[in-house]
Amino acid sequence: MFANVLERFRTLALSIFLVAAFAVPALAGPFEDAVGKFANDDFSDTNDAIGAVASSGNPLAFAIISALQDGRLMADPDTRKVYVTEPNGKIVDAATAEPVASLPAAAAAVRLNNRLRRAVEAALGGLTLLSPDPAKRIHAAQSVFKTHDEAMLPLVDEALKNETVKAARLAFTEARAAILLFKPDATDAEKLEAIAAIKARGDQEAMALLTGLTGDQPAAIVSAAANATAAIQRSLALWSMVQNAWYGLSLGSVLLLAAIGLAITFGVMGVINMAHGEMVMIGAYVTFVVQEAIRTSYPGLFDYSLLMAVPLAFIVAGAIGILIERSIIRFLYGRPLETLLATWGLSLVLQQAVRTMFGPTNREVGNPSWMSGAFEIGQVTITYNRLWILCFTLAVFAILLAMLRYTALGLEMRAVTQNRRMAASMGIATSRVDALTFGLGSGIAGIAGVALSQIDNVSPNLGQSYIIDSFMVVVFGGVGNLWGTLVGAFTLGIANKFLEPVAGAVLGKIAILVLIILFIQKRPRGLFALKGRAVEA
Amino acid sequence: MMPHVLTRSLDRSATVFLAVVAAVGVLIPLSNLLLPAGSMFQVPTYLVALFGKYVCYAILALAIDLIWGYCGILSLGHGAFFALGGYAMGMYLMRQIGSRGVYGNPILPDFMVFLNYPKLPWYWHGFDMFWFAALMVILVPGLLAFCFGWLAFRSRVTGVYLSIITQAMTYALLLGFFRNDFGFGGNNGLTDFKDILGFNVQADGTRAALFLLSCLALMITFLICRAVVTSKLGKVLIAVRDAESRTRFLGYRVESYKLFVFTLSACMAGVAGALYVPQVGIINPSEFAPGNSIEAVIWVAVGGRGTLVGAALGAVVVNYAKTFFTSGALAPYWLFMLGALFILVTLLLPKGIVGTFNAWWEPWRAQRITANAESAAREDGVSEPNPAE
Amino acid sequence: ADDTIKVGVLHSLSGTMAISETTLKDTILFLIDEQNKKGGVLGKKLEAVVVDPASNWPLFAEKARELITKNKVSVVFGCWTSVSRKSVLPVFKELNSILFYPVQYEGEESERNVFYTGAAPNQQAIPAVDYLMKDEKVKRWVLAGTDYVYPRTTNKILEAYLKSKGVKQEDIMINYTPFGHSDWQTIVADIKKFGSTGKKTAVVSTINGDANVPFYKELGNQGIKATDIPVVAFSVGEEELAGIDTKPLLGHLAAWNYFQSIKDPGNEKFIKAWQAYTKNPKRVTNDPMEAHVIGFDMWVKAVEKVKSVDADKVIDALPGIEAKNLTGGTSKMLPNHHITKPVFIGEIKANGQFDVVWKTPGLVAGDAWSKELEGSKDLIGDWVGKKCGNYNTKTNKCGGQGS
Amino acid sequence: MNAMETRATSALLYLDGVHVSFDGFHAINNLSLTLEPGEMRAIIGPNGAGKTTMMDIITGKTKPDEGEVLFDGVTDLTRLDETRIAELGIGRKFQKPTVFESQTIQDNLLLALNVDHSVKGTLFWRETRSESERIERVLETIRLTDARNRLAGSLSHGQKQWLEIGMLLAQDPKLLLVDEPVAGMTDVETHQTAELLKEINKDKTIMVVEHDMTFVRELGVKVTCLHEGSVLAEGTIDQVSSNERVIEVYLGR
Amino acid sequence: MLKVDNISLYYGAAQALRGVSLKAEPGKVMCVLGRNGVGKTSLLRALVGQYPIASGSISFDGADITGLKPYERARKGIGFVPQGREIFPLLTVEENLKTGFGPLKRDDRNIPDDVFSLFPVLQTMLGRRGGDLSGGQQQQLAIGRALVMRPKLLLLDEPTEGIQPSIIKDIGRAISYLRSLGNIAIVLVEQYLDFACELGDSFAVMDRGAVKYACDRSTMDPAEISRQMAL
């Protein structure tokens, strides 16, 4: 296996040589001089150095430039020596690859700015077209697609010849097509083929490439390009519908998650719970605390931080909920409007308490690796955090629904909220059930906070930004109906996301509010209104 | 026709309330204007403005109590009517600035100049005339309430559904008024007023007059509310609150009743907002924030829902608490205090300050009244209370 | 008592703005503490009077009035949002007191009683755009902001400026979002789309406070890298970054007049003292804090110059006063009550700090009135010679006095 | 054509072919029934037969899916709302007594008085002597004179029944729909109620639903028995109570 | 089984019960009679603990339960069929019945067949919401629900109110059946004299919050009771 890698590197070195030969013939100066320039702490010198090193054909080039990208290239301004800190912590002299014992005290990482980062990427792109890692090859091919630099053609051809991974083959084919399309001396047949390949890619960038095709081309090519553009446009329009639908689902899931606890405390128990948002906030802060603990003590467990935070947030928020119920809410049953007053007061207290404890500013909650980034289905980008939140929300919903429907506690909860006095006479320990119900609603709000910490601020104001939306969702869906909350959340989410591109975020939101107002006129008890005598009784 | 409606509404506590407001309305401005600055009894100008604000809030609280306390309509969007009244007044005050704005444009307010408005938007016309602005102060909130209420009450939207759509209404207005395109100065709102009816808004005399006017408005609002709730209409409202559908079966057009008080209440809120703006010197979209409306409801609850006097008292107490707690050493903890106040009032004084007071006082008074009646009866031998008093 | 000089601190400690303003309150307390260690001013100790206007604009005016009349403060340091400043303005004018306003804002204002130590648009927005145009060769622009006055005005100025530089309308996309906007999926996707035409694209963000965290999280997750579409922000500083995982944001930009990372002995000393004062070795500093540092220093110098805290005297003394800023230069109070400031562009680093990648050669004088806007290009503020905040150089008249 | 002028029927209340279903459950099935002016009709029928639902239809609370409901021969009740129907002179006592719990008994009656019910009318209303006398009379009739200033919410179940009847009296409608007036009353009270209804019947039309056969017998009026949403039997009490089907589904053996 | 000793109850200042004493035995039906508003319902509320008593004591099964919470009393075996039915309106009929599982052991948590044989209509309506049922159906549901708890003491507050005659007979039969089981004590509050007389083993007539006439089945005279009630 080791030999295999070595073999790959040999090809790599060869290819670098190839690039050098084609692209920048005979750039003068010895390699050491070029490396030395990294020590100047000047962006344009660094830029020169990147070019020189990349095209030097020196086998150390790859190590140096990838070190530069990762901030592992250290330069000592006094001695003007440059070092590479290898990922395993070993330190070598950049120019000679000689190991050194330790870094000089004055050494600092070579600084980059965006321009340089692009230069580094381009250089690495050339250097990684033949990388052993298919993901890197694809990435490199894609940057070639964007730059469609003619000089890369031989390398791309070379890569394509040996490529076995399907996705990488496609990427190389597209890169090759992009180059050919803009290559002045490519034949018409080659160009038509290129247009077909680019059309097949079908995304925004493909379209940009085709529309960027300049004048004096043969008519056949122009019309082929126009046809391809039109086709891409049509498919993009379709995809954007899908995209909007996905965004809507995702927004809906956030709304649902925020509202679901309220569907219990407000929908089932009838407590106008203005402190609901603060329970969400507490959940988010639990996540923060968990991550802090992990960061300082067990950094390796970071990816599991959310898994730990979920039960903890449920317990903490639930316990606070039970405390609140026992000390305040229980005196207010049968007086729902007064719960508004007390819970509003409570929300002020909780906000300020958190502000006092954790400070008024945002706290950092990170995304574990499995919640970072995105993948694409066709032309739709789906971010992992949103996807997981959607799944999580649905799971929470299903569990809650099952709990209310099928467990004894669920039945007792509903009985108690419908007629507390009679429930007691049926032998139901109403105060216990009340406390548990409120605790459950609060606990669920808490776990919502864990999820929301992944996409929003963790600040004392977190809760407030969700409380109004949550009430809208519960009421729109129909109070007391969990399914209503589900459908309500997704309806509002999707409607919002289809309105937003047309009307803009602000007017879109206003439109949604007006729609809610009008909708309630049609269905004065929400989307999934409970009907019949039972309700009026 | 009118007088009996008024006389009927004046029981002892109502009279006392009116007397207190009148006294405050006269004494505070007098002391501010006549006594030398710094004397012990002189009310400094900043307090006049502050009290003026409280009085405006008290009017808003009365408006809310009328619909919530008596008719059971919990509006979580009454701040919208207050703010609309405020904007109507603010627009008048902006137009009064004339060419004294920073860009010196005689027609366009400053924010329009620098946002390149070619001309005054149509809805700004007429606001250079006080009478028109004053009319709009009542008409705009009233009309919005009428349309909104007409839709909602006819569709029989009740309870939390109504509360939440009122909230949606004020939230939508909040977002709308935030937009610079809306033509109301965006988030910065309307400020830097110069004068009102030719008097400098910042002059002590003007402030005193505005304060007096606010007290007067409070008294009138109170009288109207009392007249409404002590009439048979008031009983119908309570009936609607307690058993809406039963009231329908008795032949009352419930939606008309609700629409009437809702609109009336919105107009009152508009007046409150209009008086508020020149006294605090700014109107901005945050007055539409749902939280403001919720707080206003809370003033009413703290003071005592369904007691009118309590609503006004609650507004003053809560806002005074806010002023008090947000300064000095307590400033960082004021939310704890206010939050605790709300919680404690709910738990310990479930009927609010005045409601709880009444609950103690009523039985005692009832006893006294029966005692009096009995002794009176013994004296002149009549026991039947006079039916047509 | 009379043996102290009172300093008002008018920053929200609760509500939505507490997130930004609380630090500024602490800054003033810190500065007062330091000053008192040096013996105070005019031989008297300084005493802070802190109130909480609770992110409520009318309350700002009320509290300002209370500070000035009841507490008799000599100067007030306060406000963050423009609306809070607008709300207190009439109060400061009426009661003739002094306000130091430390936050970058939309300009179009020069008041006798206010000293603007934050950036005017020409001290932040325009240099940032210049940088992107020259160094990053940006051709297409997304102007994204929260829907309120500061972003609207700034974008208006930028739009005019870009067009004057030959940028076409179709290469400018303007987008506004409500306060606290948290669902950025559509907008980030739109930006991505707008930026995928092959022309170099950048985002100029005037997105406010709370909305930034979800915005950057979405940027990171949708994989918009600074090397593809850089975002330059005017409201994101060290304090805001402290709440975000910055690794995916590497290389995105911010334009400010101060960065904590700037190597300067004055800055390093300040940071140390600040962290010691707050007993938090990780406590960050930011641009509005520096503005307060400068403003406070200028006020002290002015008071010492006229040997009085009398507002009129101090107001007259302030223009021309110089104070060292924390990045090695010397800022000066201008007759228009704005100050000279250096402009820096910083790139976000993985540690939540900024790496300065560009700076103006010298200090830039703050323009009260934008040169890019039709209505204000002829206006200047001059409280020294003309005694006027909006003097029209064309008509030679002071506007707003009934003309 | 001139439906407005020509009465379709001489009956005061005329139901024909009425259907109602709730989520697929047929509560009223092809119900037809007429009530002549001045008549008193007793309605009996098993629990769930649709008696209360029928009253809901007449008073506008429930809209029928199908069928005709005419009042006074000309007015189509299915198109009117509760308020309008009440204004026409149809009063109702509910099965579950519903009174205004937070108001005094006197005010409950006051609210029920059939005077101007418009917003303006109530705002400027002042009590006339005749009105207060009427309230006085009603109070006496329902034997709550002493309790007149008590809150209705503090009444016992039976007292609420009485109060609701009192409200009907104050309302003074042309047609009274009385749902189970004697439920929860003692035999003596039941007897008194029967007397009261007969008294009222002298100038009003009454439809009364009851399960108490002694009471129905005492009323001595035409009886209709409903079953599964339609009329099962009609006639004198003796005829109906000897009907095999009625015995089977209702009276029991 | 149940022993009520000299209890009083106040609603605010108004006294609703004045020194009421009663006894109920297993396999016996104790009838409480009286006009409207004399305090019958108040008495039952005191027994189930829904309203606190001011003085006196209640003991059940030999233990003093005066201080127990309502649910604790229910768990001791007191079943209650309230006046006005108090069905859980949004629960289905089946769920309404299942609310009676609270006091039961896990193995006993089923609906006894008796319930459906006594009230067949419930069987056909299991899936409908309780609040949608007609008044009479709800009454049957309320009794059924109390039976699910397998009570040792069953309190019935005017169970015949609003019930069709045939079902009144059924309820009568049901009560006789329960009595015949011999292990359930029944307190029946009624105004429907014939019904009460047919079932009762002992009788108490209340007036103004106090028991003013009591007798046994053996000494009972319906005319006298009727006279007492009419006073």
Ligand SMILES: Nc1ncnc2c1ncn2[C@@H]1O[C@H](COP(=O)(O)OP(=O)(O)OP(=O)(O)O)[C@@H](O)[C@H]1O
């Ligand atoms: N709103 C409703 N939704 C669903 N079902 C209903 C509704 N209203 C009535 N029903 C059903 O219609 C049937 C008839 O009910 P109704 O109340 O009219 O009976 P009733 O004859 O008055 O009975 P009772 O004598 O017991 O009062 C019942 O089975 C009831 O469950």
Ligand SMILES: Nc1ncnc2c1ncn2[C@@H]1O[C@H](COP(=O)(O)OP(=O)(O)OP(=O)(O)O)[C@@H](O)[C@H]1O
């Ligand atoms: N919640 C209450 N508050 C005040 N008084 C009450 C309350 N409930 C009942 N009362 C009064 O207490 C007395 C006894 O009422 P209770 O309900 O026990 O009578 P009852 O014998 O059950 O009458 P009915 O046969 O009408 O049901 C009545 O005068 C009633 O008005």
Ligand SMILES: NC(N)=O
């Ligand atoms: N001035 C600002 N950032 O509102």
Ligand SMILES: [Mg+2]
């Ligand atoms: Mg019925």
Ligand SMILES: [Mg+2]
């Ligand atoms: Mg009873």
